[in-house]
Every structure is written in structure tokens, then in C-alpha cells.
Amino acid sequence: xxxxxxxxxxxxxxxxxxxxxxxxxxxxxxxxxxxxxxxxxxxxxxxxxxxxxxxxxxxxxxxxxxxxxxxxxxxxxxxxxxxxxxxxxxxxxxxxxxxxxxxxxxxxxxxxxxxxxxxxxxxxxxxxxxxxxxxxxxxxxxxxxxxxxxxxxxxxxxxxxxxxxxxxxxxxxxxxxxxxxxxxxxxxxxxxxxxxxxxxxxxxxxxxxxxxxxxxxxxxxxxxxxxxxxxxxxxxxxxxxxxxxxxxxxxxxxxxxxxxxxxxxxxxxxxxxxxxxxxxxxxxxxxxxxxxxxxxxxxxxxxxxxxxxxxxxxxxxxxxxxxxxxxxxxxxxxxxxxxxxxxxxxxxxxxxxxxxxxxxxxxxxxxxxxxxxxxxxxxxxxx
Numbered sequence: 066x067x068x069x070x071x072x073x074x075x076x077x078x079x080x081x082x083x084x085x086x087x088x089x090x091x092x093x094x095x096x097x098x099x100x101x102x103x104x105x106x107x108x109x110x111x112x113x114x115x116x117x118x119x120x121x122x123x124x125x126x127x128x129x130x131x132x133x134x135x136x137x138x139x140x141x142x143x144x145x146x147x148x149x150x151x152x153x154x155x156x157x158x159x160x161x162x163x164x165x166x167x168x169x170x171x172x173x174x175x176x177x178x179x180x181x182x183x184x185x186x187x188x189x190x191x192x193x194x195x196x197x198x199x200x201x202x203x204x205x206x207x208x209x210x211x212x213x214x215x216x217x218x219x220x221x222x223x224x225x226x227x228x229x230x231x232x233x234x235x236x237x238x239x240x241x242x243x244x245x246x247x248x249x250x251x252x253x254x255x256x257x258x259x260x261x262x263x264x265x266x267x268x269x270x271x272x273x274x275x276x277x278x279x280x281x282x283x284x285x286x287x288x289x290x291x292x293x294x295x296x297x298x299x300x301x302x303x304x305x306x307x308x309x310x311x312x313x314x315x316x317x318x319x320x321x322x323x324x325x326x327x328x329x330x331x332x333x334x335x336x337x338x339x340x341x342x343x344x345x346x347x348x349x350x351x352x353x354x355x356x357x358x359x360x361x362x363x364x365x366x367x368x369x370x371x372x373x374x375x376x377x378x379x380x381x382x383x384x385x386x387x388x389x390x391x392x393x394x395x396x397x398x399x400x401x402x403x404x405x406x407x408x409x410x411x412x413x414x415x416x417x418x419x420x421x422x423x424x425x426x427x428x429x430x431x432x433x434x435x436x437x438x439x440x441x442x443x444x445x446x447x448x
């Protein structure tokens with residue numbers, strides 16, 4: 066059996082295996098819709114807010130109107146105590162609360178500091194952030210109104226007072242996420258993680274189901290088997306990767322800074338290293354269900370140590386260093402720098418070389434693992 070015959074045999078084994086076919090073809094298509102779906106509207110708006118007004122003044126009512134006018138907040142009512150407001154949040158009727166303290170108007174007019182209290186359900190950090198941002202904006206608007214009243218009371222010209230209040234104008238131009246939405250921010254890294262995990266699961270299931278029985282894998286050398294298996298999965302994942310990086314990036318309006326050649330050159334060692342890691346990992350299992358279980362358990366840790374949903378500085382350094390052996394970690398960070406932030410090739414070159422190093426490492430481990438499996442099967446058959 067030559068290499069190309071082996072590749073065709075591998076492709077037939079992949080397609081004919083329902084578990085692998087569902088994981089690869091179904092998983093890649095399903096996750097391309099499932100993960101971005103909750104964030105298609107980019108930013109949360111009109112989040113329900115309950116107000117505890119202990120001041121009952123004209124200024125507190127103005128603050129409530131400012132909050133309700135915010136695009137991020139919808140004031141659904143007022144209650145007399147924080148306990149009642151918490152009940153609204155616990156039952157899901159509101160996502161946040163605002164407490165206006167007693168003496169709010171009087172203290173502001175006297176130039177004293179005033180503390181507005183707000184909070185909410187932090188289980189959904191985007192919703193919580195929207196509520197907090199809307200309330201901060203409303204509080205700042207109310208503060209400006211108080212400053213304006215004070216300036217007018219001092220006899221200043223109304224136009225001059227308005228100019229003094231708005232003396233600083235911020236012109237914010239986003240460099241890497243023009244829409245300031247969640248989808249263009251998280252999709253690029255998440256899609257690479259999906260490719261990484263499904264490729265590991267596919268190679269893991271295929272190998273784990275073969276090592277305990279005699280089949281075509283024993284008719285070729287370990288080197289030829291590793292090359293053929295990696296090549297077979299590469300042919301499939303070239304299509305999946307093109308679908309994600311091409312069509313899905315365009316559909317979800319992900320900003321693209323790198324050229325097609327640079328992206329292809331970057332993804333080549335990532336896919337090779339992942340496929341080799343999958344073959345090497347499969348030699349550790351003899352049950353087909355174990356690779357899926359193990360890889361699903363470590364998906365979330367990989368997501369966090371990748372550095373695009375959680376700051377690397379807040380992760381223990383030993384964990385960060387240990388994660389560098391996972392192909393997805395340098396691949397995701399390098400891809401974000403190259404394709405989303407417009408970094409030069411020279412700046413991502415160390416990560417690219419790291420991926421090639423991981424490919425060599427896992428390629429060697431895969432050959433050693435297959436040799437060990439072949440010896441174990443031979444000893445089992447002779448005993």
C-alpha cells in the first residue's frame with residue numbers, strides 16, 4: 066500500500082465512521098452558528114433596571130429620566146427598598162438596580178460628594194457591563210446639569226457655561242474592532258479553538274478504535290501511517306479552515322488585516338501540529354469515547370489560557386508556560402495579532418516557529434506511540 070492508497074483508505078475510514086463524521090462535519094458546521102448566535106446583536110441594549118429613589122427630588126427624577134433615555138437601560142419601575150429591588154433581580158424581572166441616596170439633590174447643590182449605588186446580576190458580564198455603563202453615563206449627565214446650575218447661579222453667561230461643561234471632546238476611533246461588538250472580537254480565536262478540538266477528537270476516535278484490532282494500519286510502517294493520517298485530515302481541514310476564515314469571517318464582519326498568503330502560511334503549521342498531536346494522543350487510548358470526554362473537559366481551560374477572553378497576567382505563570390505545548394495557544398494569539406491587529410510577520414515569527422517545533426515533537430511522539438501499540442498487539446496475539 067503506497068502513501069496515496071493509504072490516504073484514500075484513511076478518508077474512507079473517516080467518512081464511514083459515524084462518530085467521526087458527526088464530530089468533524091456536523092460539529093464544524095453546528096458550532097459556526099451556535100457560538101456566535103447569542104452575540105449577533107453585538108451589544109446588549111434596553112436592559113431592565115429597577116430604581117430605589119430615597120431622595121424623591123426633582124434632580125433624582127431627572128437622573129431616572131436620563132437613565133431611561135440611555136440606549137442600554139430601560140427603567141421598569143421604582144421600589145421603596147433595596148430588598149424589593151433584589152427580589153426583582155432574583156426573579157429575572159430586572160437585570161440591575163440603582164439606589165439614589167437620601168439628600169442627593171441637597172448635597173450636590175452644596176458641592177458635597179454623593180454616592181450612587183448600582184449593581185445587578187453579574188452572571189452575564191455583557192449585560193452587567195451594559196447596565197453599569199448606562200448608569201455611569203446617566204450619572205455624568207446629571208452631574209453636568211448640577212455644574213451648569215451652579216455656573217448660572219454665579220452669573221455666568223449660559224453659552225459660556227455650556228462650553229465650559231463640554232470643553233473636552235473625545236474622538237474615539239477603534240483600531241481593531243470597528244463595530245465595538247463582541248462577535249468580531251471573540252469569533253476569530255474561538256473558530257481556531259473549534260478547529261483544534263474537533264481535529265484532536267477526530268484523530269483520537271479513529272486511532273483509539275483501531276489499536277486493539279488488526280487492520281490496514283499494521284500493513285504500513287508507523288512513519289507512513291502518521292504521514293498518511295495527517296495528510297488525510299489535512300485535506301478535510303483545509304476545507305473547514307477555508308470555510309471559517311473565509312466565509313464565516315465575512316459573514317460575521319470580522320476585520321482582516323493580513324493577506325491570504327500570510328494567513329495560509331500561518332495556519333499550515335497549526336493544522337499539522339494539531340493533527341500530529343491528535344495521532345500521538347490517540348495512542349494513549351483504547352476506548353473510542355475517552356478522547357471526546359477528555360478533550361471536552363479541557364476545552365474551557367484552553368480557551369482561557371489562550372489569552373483572548375481572559376488576561377494572561379491574571380493566569381498563574383506555570384499554567385501559562387505549560388499551555389505553550391498546546392498548538393491552539395500560540396496559534397490563536399499569533400492569528401489575532403497577524404490578522405486582526407495588523408502585526409508584521411516578524412513579530413509573530415517566534416510563535417510560527419513554535420508551531421513548527423510542536424509539529425516535530427508530536428510527529429515523533431506519534432511514531433513512538435504507534436510502535437508501542439503495534440508491539441502490544443503482537444504480544445497479545447502471541448500469548
